[in-house]
Amino acid sequence: MQLIQSLGEALAWFEREISWGVPATELRHLCGRIGELYVAMITNGQMAIDVNQRGYDVVGLNNDRISVKTTAQSGLEGFISFNPRTLEFVDRVFVLRVNTEEMQVETLLDKPVAEARLLMVEDATGRLSIPLRRLAPNRAAPREHADVATVATIGDLTVRELESGTIEVLRNGEAIIPVKPVLRELAARFNIGLLNGRGNPLNTRQLGTLVIKSALQVNAD
Incomplete structure (x- = not known):
């Protein structure tokens, strides 16, 4: 419950910063914290005890x-970097995206480190990275568990709301991406307004x- 509450608070603060005009890419620390809380929650794990724990951020239920x-x-350009000197301390890799339009967390990758390693490329300095373009197909997969x-x-x-606050829409068991256009159509059917009390558009979670x-x-x- 504490993880869920902390995640909700972090997402609310992130959304507030965005509404103030702060670019999402400048909120790296807050974005990283959201990801760590999200993974700790969905794996029934806990945050790594030590600050700046070498190589990993969360310890899952099975250690x-x-x-x-x-x-x-938001785009497919760019990459996710990894330190090759600390991968030996890692068992599992998550890559997440905070969708700022729908204000929800998307899982781009959840693999054992050996499988994640196959997606990585090495630059001239030995630094490892995964191009975001390689992870795009995973966005449409519903989280069955x-x-x-x-x-x-x-x-x-x-239409289902996960404990994390994420909203998913499925048609005959197949996830629909993005979900907001469908929610707008359903909102019209139920005579739900698209603006909040301050006149701002409802985000995906609220809608x-x-x-x-x-x-x-x-x-x-």
């Missing part, structure tokens, strides 16, 4: 040492929560 890399970059907080069925659509709530009320009648 897996997990390296977490988090980006807020994620903890679901609430769920509603609307025709052939399933998804309202859609689920409205659908559950309709289904209960």
